[in-house]
Amino acid sequence: xxxxxxxxxxxxxxxxxxxxxxxxxxxxxxxxxxxxxxxxxxxxxxxxxxxxxxxxxxxxxxxxxxxxxxxxxxxxxxxxxxxxxxxxxxxxxxxxxxxxxxxxxxxxxxxxxxxxxxxxxxxxxxxxxxxxxxxxxxxxxxxxxxxxxxxxxxxxx
Amino acid sequence: xxxxxxxxxxxxxxxxxxxxxxxxxxxxxxxxxxxxxxxxxxxxxxxxxxxxxxxxxxxxxxxxxxxxxxxxxxxxxxxxxxxxxxxxxxxxxxxxxxxxxxxxxxxxxxxxxxxxxxxxxxxxxxxxxxxxxxxxxxxxxxxxxxxxxxxxxxxxxxxxxxxxxxxxxxxxxxxxxxxxxxxxxxxxxxxxxxxxxxxxxxxxxxxxxxxxxxxxxxxxxxxxxxxxxxxxxxxxxxxxxxxxxxxxxxxxxxxxxxxxxxxxxxxxxxxxxxxxxxxxxxxxxxxxxxxxxxxxxxxxxxxxxxxxxxxxxxxxxxxxxxxxxxxxxxxxxxxxxxxxxxxxxxxxxxxxxxxxxxxxxxxxxxxxxxxxxxxxxxxxxxxxxxxxxxxxxxxxxxxxxxxxxxxxxxxxxxxxxxxxxxxxxxxxxxxxxxxxxxxxxxxxxxxxxxxxxxxxxxxxxxxxxxxxxxxxxxxxxxxxxxxxxxxxxxxxxxxxx
Amino acid sequence: xxxxxxxxxxxxxxxxxxxxxxxxxxxxxxxxxxxxxxxxxxxxxxxxxxxxxxxxxxxxxxxxxxxxxxxxxxxxxxxxxxxxxxxxxxxxxxxxxxxxxxxxxxxxxxxxxxxxxxxxxxxxxxxxxxxxxxxxxxxxxxxxxxxxxxxxxxxxxxxxxxxxxxxxxxxxxxxxxxxxxxxxxxxxxxxxxxxxxxxxxxxxxxxxxxxxxxxxxxxxxxxxxxxxxxxxxxxxxxxxxxxxxxxxxxxxxxxxxxxxxxxxxxxxxxxxxxxxxxxxxxxxxxxxxxxxxxxxxxxxxxxxxxxxxxxxxxxxxxxxxxxxxxx
Numbered sequence: 001x002x003x004x005x006x007x008x009x010x011x012x013x014x015x016x017x018x019x020x021x022x023x024x025x026x027x028x029x030x031x032x033x034x035x036x037x038x039x040x041x042x043x044x045x046x047x048x049x050x051x052x053x054x055x056x057x058x059x060x061x062x063x064x065x066x067x068x069x070x071x072x073x074x075x076x077x078x079x080x081x082x083x084x085x086x087x088x089x090x091x092x093x094x095x096x097x098x099x100x101x102x103x104x105x106x107x108x109x110x111x112x113x114x115x116x117x118x119x120x121x122x123x124x125x126x127x128x129x130x131x132x133x134x135x136x137x138x139x140x141x142x143x144x145x146x147x148x149x150x151x152x153x154x155x156x157x
Numbered sequence: 158x159x160x161x162x163x164x165x166x167x168x169x170x171x172x173x174x175x176x177x178x179x180x181x182x183x184x185x186x187x188x189x190x191x192x193x194x195x196x197x198x199x200x201x202x203x204x205x206x207x208x209x210x211x212x213x214x215x216x217x218x219x220x221x222x223x224x225x226x227x228x229x230x231x232x233x234x235x236x237x238x239x240x241x242x243x244x245x246x247x248x249x250x251x252x253x254x255x256x257x258x259x260x261x262x263x264x265x266x267x268x269x270x271x272x273x274x275x276x277x278x279x280x281x282x283x284x285x286x287x288x289x290x291x292x293x294x295x296x297x298x299x300x301x302x303x304x305x306x307x308x309x310x311x312x313x314x315x316x317x318x319x320x321x322x323x324x325x326x327x328x329x330x331x332x333x334x335x336x337x338x339x340x341x342x343x344x345x346x347x348x349x350x351x352x353x354x355x356x357x358x359x360x361x362x363x364x365x366x367x368x369x370x371x372x373x374x375x376x377x378x379x380x381x382x383x384x385x386x387x388x389x390x391x392x393x394x395x396x397x398x399x400x401x402x403x404x405x406x407x408x409x410x411x412x413x414x415x416x417x418x419x420x421x422x423x424x425x426x427x428x429x430x431x432x433x434x435x436x437x438x439x440x441x442x443x444x445x446x447x448x449x450x451x452x453x454x455x456x457x458x459x460x461x462x463x464x465x466x467x468x469x470x471x472x473x474x475x476x477x478x479x480x481x482x483x484x485x486x487x488x489x490x491x492x493x494x495x496x497x498x499x500x501x502x503x504x505x506x507x508x509x510x511x512x513x514x515x516x517x518x519x520x521x522x523x524x525x526x527x528x529x530x531x532x533x534x535x536x537x538x539x540x541x542x543x544x545x546x547x548x549x550x551x552x553x554x555x556x557x558x559x560x561x562x563x564x565x566x567x568x569x570x571x572x573x574x575x576x577x578x579x580x581x582x583x584x585x586x587x588x589x590x591x592x593x594x595x596x597x598x599x600x601x602x603x604x605x606x607x608x609x610x611x612x613x614x615x616x617x618x619x620x621x622x623x624x625x626x627x628x629x630x631x632x633x634x635x636x637x638x639x640x641x642x643x644x645x646x647x648x649x650x651x652x653x654x
Numbered sequence: 655x656x657x658x659x660x661x662x663x664x665x666x667x668x669x670x671x672x673x674x675x676x677x678x679x680x681x682x683x684x685x686x687x688x689x690x691x692x693x694x695x696x697x698x699x700x701x702x703x704x705x706x707x708x709x710x711x712x713x714x715x716x717x718x719x720x721x722x723x724x725x726x727x728x729x730x731x732x733x734x735x736x737x738x739x740x741x742x743x744x745x746x747x748x749x750x751x752x753x754x755x756x757x758x759x760x761x762x763x764x765x766x767x768x769x770x771x772x773x774x775x776x777x778x779x780x781x782x783x784x785x786x787x788x789x790x791x792x793x794x795x796x797x798x799x800x801x802x803x804x805x806x807x808x809x810x811x812x813x814x815x816x817x818x819x820x821x822x823x824x825x826x827x828x829x830x831x832x833x834x835x836x837x838x839x840x841x842x843x844x845x846x847x848x849x850x851x852x853x854x855x856x857x858x859x860x861x862x863x864x865x866x867x868x869x870x871x872x873x874x875x876x877x878x879x880x881x882x883x884x885x886x887x888x889x890x891x892x893x894x895x896x897x898x899x900x901x902x903x904x905x906x907x908x909x910x911x912x913x914x915x916x917x918x919x920x921x922x923x924x925x926x927x928x929x930x931x932x933x934x935x936x937x938x939x940x941x942x943x944x945x946x947x948x949x950x951x952x953x954x955x956x957x958x959x960x961x962x963x964x965x966x967x968x969x970x971x972x973x974x975x976x977x978x979x980x981x
Contacts, residue, residue, distance in 0.1 A: 001587075008587055012328055019335055022350050033836075034612025037345035040605055041338045044331050051328035058324070071586060072381060079380040084579070087373070087554045091571050099562070103555045115547020125548055133559060141204045142722045143196075144687065145559065146568045199696055203723070207709030300854030301838075341729050344839050346761045346816030347980070348729055355736055358764070359728025479848055480867035485696055491844075492702035495863070496709075498941060502867015566724050606841065613838050614810055614854070 002059050004071035009056035016048035086110050098148035100130040160287050167514030171522045176219050179212075180519060183220045184527045187227020192235055194243050194368050195560025198228035199485035206493050214497040215515040221493060222473065222516060223523040225486050226278070229469045230531045233270035233462055234538050238263060239553055241372035246429040246465035248367050248595055249437040253450060253457025255375070263539040264394075266458050268401040268532065273412065273459045275528035277467035280416035281423070282520045285474055290506075292471070293478035296424040301610035302622050304425060306631025308604035311422075311431040313638040315438030316593045325589045333594035336361040337601025344609045356569045363430075363598055365561045369574040370591050372557050374581025376550055398535050404455075411440050411459045419467025424475060429468035430599050436464030442641065470520060477505060477513060682921040684719040684746055691749040693734030695727040698842055699780065699861060699946075703910060704750045706942055707933055716932050719746075730754055730815065732764040739770040744915040745922045748774065753819040753908045756969035761817035763980040768962055771913035772923055775930040775954035776961065778943055780908040782823055782859045782880040783893060787850055788872055795877040795899035798857065799831060806834035812846045812855040815839055817978040820846070822969070823859045823880060823906050825976030830902045850874055861908070862890065862947025880906045881949075890947055909965065910948065911958070927954045 023045055026038025072080070086106055093102035107126035111117045137143045170176060190201035202221045209217035232244030237254035250270060257266035284292065299307075316330065339350045340360025351357040405412075415436040422432035440460035441450040450457050476487040480502030494501045499509055506513050541549075561574035584591055615621035623629040690708055694700045701723075708721040726734035731754040738749045749771070759766050784795060792798035802809045813820025816839045824837050838855055840846045843864035850858045850865075851873045858865070859880065868874045878899040884891050897903040914926055933939055934952045943950050953961060973979050 004583075005587055008583060008589075012332070015332075018352075019350060022352055026345075026347060026349060032617050034609050034617055037342045037347050037349060041335065041350055044335045044338070048328055048331040048335065051324040051331060054324040055322075055328065076381040080377050080582075083377060083380050083550060084575075086551070087578075088575055090554070091558065091568075091575055094558070094571065095568055099558065103558070107551050107555065110551040111547050115545055117545070117547060121548075125552075129552060129555065133555075137559065137563070141196075141200075142687065142720060143200070143204065143563050143566075144689070144722060146562060203696065203705060206705060207712060210709050210713055297848065297852035300849055300852060341762070343815050343841055346730070346818070346839075346978070348732075348762050348764070351729075355733065359726075359733055475848075479851070480844065488696050488844075489705070492696075492705055495702060495942070495945060496706050498945065500867055500870070500945060503871030503873065504867060565728075566726065610838055610840070613836060616807070616836065 001071050005059040006056055009052045009059060012052035013049060013056065016045050016052055019045035020049065082114060094146055094148065096148050099145040100134050103130045163510060163514045164286055164518060166511065167518030170215055170511060170515035171219065171518035176216055176519065177522065179216050179220045180223045180523045181526055183223025184227040184523060184530055187224035188231035188531060190224065191228035191231020191243050193560055194235060194241050194557060195364050195563045197244055198225045199489050200563060201228055202486050203489045206489065209493065214499055215512050217493065217497055218512065218516050219519040221490050222519060225469065226523045226527045229466050230271060230274055230527050233274065234267065237266045237270060238538065238542055239372060240375035241557060242367050245363055245599065246433045249433040249461035250458055251371055252437065252592065253454050256453035257458065258542065260453055262453065263542060264397040264535050265401045265455065267535045267538055268398045269405060269455050269458045270462045271528055271531045272402060272405055273415065273462035274466035275524055276412050277416045277419050277463035278470050278524045281420040281467040281470035284420055285470060286517055289474055289478055292424060292474060296475060298627060299425055301607045301614065302628040303625065303631065305604060305607035305611060305622065306628045307422065307425065308431065308600050308607060309635040310631050311435040312596065312600060313635040315434045315596055317642060321588055321590055326593060329584065329589045329591065329594040330597050333597025334601040337598050343606060359565060361598065362564050362570065364564050365570045365573050366577050366598060367595055368557050368561055369577025370581035370595065372553065373575060373578025374585060376553065377578065377582040378585055394536060398532055408456055408459050411456045412463050414439060415460045415463030416467045419464035420471045423468030423471035428472060429465050432468040433461035433465040434596050436460040476501065478503060682925050684717060686746055687719050688721045688746045688748060690721045690723045691734045691738055692723060692725045693727060693731030693749060693754060694752065696725055699863065700750050700752045701725065710933060710936060710938055711929065714936060716929055729762055729764060730758045732758050732762055732766065735766045736764065738913065738915050739766050741915045742917045745918050747915045748926060749913050751909060751911050751913055755909065756966050757818050757973065760970065760973050760979045768913065768966065770916055772916055772918050773958050773962060774912040774914050774923065774926045776909060776911040776951060776958050777930065777934060778910045779949040779951045780861050780910055781885055781947060781949060782906055783862060783865065784857060784877045785850060785860055785865050785874045786857045786877060787853050788875040792877065795896065798877055799833065799900060802833050802835065807836065809835055809857065810838050810855040811835040812838045812840055812849050812858045814843050814846055817973065819906065819908055820859050821978065822972050822976060826904050826906065826972060829975060830904050831900065866947060880904060885947060885949065887944055887947065930954070
């Protein structure tokens with residue numbers, strides 16, 4: 001828990017620093033007509049740096065106040081990773097072959113891998129859901145979903 | 158009593174079988190649109206605008222406004238069941254609605270949400286019917302300084318530094334405001350914090366952020382806790398619905414407070430979301446047992462939903478009376494008016510009374526139809542949670558991805574959604590409060606613009622915030638709310654003595 | 655275009671040619687829905703126009719495929735323009751433009767230019783009018799300007815955004831007449847109009863359709879139109895031009911035009927030009943433009959390009975003078 005707190009605090013510190021640096025490209029003063037464009041980004045970044053600094057220092061020096069509760073309970077990582085990785089995979093696939101095929105693959109893989117559902121169920125859900133949403137969005141609502149850059153596949157629909 | 162006569166005329170139009178049919182279709186479509194995150198009422202209305210070309214204008218506006226009511230109702234469904242706010246103003250509904258669903262009280266939460274929506278709408282509609290011109294006139298008094306006052310009041314009503322780590326709360330507020338600042342700054346006309354990339358030029362969309370922070374983050378938390386294997390046992394029957402309805406009467410104060418806040422805030426653009434937060438914040442601050450909030454308090458569902466729906470109704474008011482949109486959806490409807498050959502604005506009441514009063518009457522019919530339909534379906538909605546998790550979770554992720562994409566037609570937003578999901582998970586684990594960050598993201602932009610516009614108008618003098626009685630009152634009230642936690646214990650002690 | 659893609663399109667074209675004998679003679683037509691990009695948010699003038707045109711095309715069967723309106727409003731429209739610029743050779747894509755085609759690259763430094771796109775046609779020109787609240791004593795532009803001159807730096811002019819058309823006009827007024835306004839930027843034209851009605855600001859240069867409702871209700875008063883001639887529509891004809899009212903010719907018109915992706919074949923461009931021509935001939939379009947106080951000014955081909963060049967220079971010039979260009 002303590003390590004995670006420090007890591008997160010450092011990440012925020014870095015974020016604050018980046019924003020600080022980027023906001024310095026703008027005018028950060030308080031002009032005649034009130035604050036300039038960079039005023040709020042600058043001081044917000046300063047605030048974030050101070051807060052995340054305080055979080056890190058506190059975690060570092062007052063470490064004893066932490067309980068032994070780990071950031072993730074033992075073995076808790078596994079299901080989280082099992083959900084997150086395929087989901088990211090779907091997004092990556094979407095870029096390549098479009099959302100609908102990517103979703104079909106994602107649904108099928110997930111249902112089989114995690115749920116151990118029967119193939120009939122898997123095929124039904126993983127095909128019907130994307131097809132139904134294709135008609136709903138692309139056809140009726142006229143919101144074209146991403147088709148991906150590999151148009152050999154997306155050109156088919 | 159001219160309004161009554163006009164209203165009767167309106168009812169004659171709205172109650173025609175054709176218009177009733179149109180209204181029902183609109184409600185059903187709208188509910189679907191509201192359920193799908195990212196596909197907000199504005200999209201829904203814009204998408205269906207072409208269909209209305211072949212209709213008489215009054216039926217067309219009835220269809221569109223009913224889609225809007227449907228979306229308002231629907232937004233609560235995913236918030237409660239999956240912690241995914243279908244619409245921005247349903248974010249506050251997740252705080253207690255989702256814990257209720259997790260405890261197996263999903264049916265109760267949905268019933269409370271729908272009833273609250275209906276009450277909020279009815280309250281606002283009655284006000285609109287009889288006082289539309291007066292309210293519109295009052296809303297004209299709100300310039301940038303008053304607008305800033307509202308933002309400040311919302312923020313101080315919702316955010317308290319009470320529980321949790323102060324640096325963490327502040328950090329998350331700062332992050333929210335920083336995200337709000339990304340993109341084009343309308344006051345200076347410059348791009349800010351884009352790091353030279355195209356992707357950041359548009360800024361962070363609120364809907365994308367909340368889908369990730371709340372929806373995806375919640376999925377990750379749930380699987381880690383191992384809850385998923387059990388699934389949620391939900392008792393659902395219409396008896397639950399009736400029972401909840403009876404219980405809701407106890408909370409009349411929360412209902413009325415929420416409705417007033419909503420009606421008032423909805424008049425100004427972008428009012429529904431802040432209204433729901435403000436209503437939730439006040440309900441918590443004024444509650445006898447505030448510790449229940451966040452753990453499935455039914456008032457935590459009533460307060461934001463009443464306010465959001467009341468604001469949704471009164472957001473249509475400036476559109477009709479002034480020709481300015483009070484919400485993105487109203488903006489698209491405004492375009493619709495012009496397409497049908499009507500001129501939005503103050504003359505609409507005089508030139509096209511049958512249109513205006515048909516619309517107002519359809520607000521009554523549409524909301525009655527709407528609440529009946531959604532209440533009827535409560536058991537079905539609640540039963541969705543019975544689906545095996547290996548089907549439910551990937552489907553939710555998929556629907557979220559569609560939603561995140563639909564907001565701006567950009568695949569980058571799907572990546573953001575996933576990243577926000579990780580952030581939401583980590584923050585929740587490390588006790589960084591997420592809600593203040595989200596509120597800062599909503600208000601940041603508007604508040605900064607209002608502040609800078611005011612100061613430009615006064616040439617840099619902060620006295621402008623106290624120049625008008627309205628803004629002075631708002632600024633003072635928000636300052637009082639900030640110090641309230643420090644004062645209230647003393648007051649209680651006095652009373653005890 | 656990837657090689658597989660190319661092979662596939664050749665194959666498809668061959669198939670089409672074989673299957674429909676007419677296809678070889680017929681000109682290009684869209685074979686999938688056309689993306690219609692709006693480089694502005696929902697509810698604004700460009701958005702309303704695009705969302706008006708798309709269903710109109712379907713209603714009159716002007717295209718075998720629907721037109722899908724998509725907002726890409728990031729960075730004052732830079733997002734939409736950059737998107738179209740990057741889709742070289744994409745036939746199923748058009749974009750509606752407003753003045754931000756010229757002003758956004760200058761004000762934000764995002765590199766794009768109308769030359770990066772394929773010009774299709776100018777649909778209309780949007781007017782600008784000087785408005786004051788009708789409860790103020792100013793009956794003519796001259797009276798108002800005299801009052802502004804008397805106490806420089808106290809009158810508030812509200813407009814949409816910074817370094818965009820409204821501020822350009824304000825700067826033009828200031829420089830031509832030696833005035834000083836406090837320019838207050840708002841997010842959209844509707845906001846601007848309401849702040850004038852609520853007397854939070856003293857004047858605006860709203861487009862006709864942004865203020866017409868308030869005008870008819872007697873809440874705002876037009877003092878002059880920023881054009882070389884009066885707007886030839888009933889009601890609007892009574893508004894004098896700024897030149898008539900103030901003796902100084904200050905005019906500014908906003909482009910409402912259509913562009914396509916760069917590098918599209920000539921027959922595709924011709925198809926769109928023809929489509930726009932048909933759109934502008936519909937009675938609905940006539941009513942739409944009249945109601946919104948728009949000047950119908952359909953222009954295409956070389957004439958359109960000829961108009962774009964000086965207009966671009968004009969923006970550069972006006973914005974340089976006003977100090978609105980990003981350094």
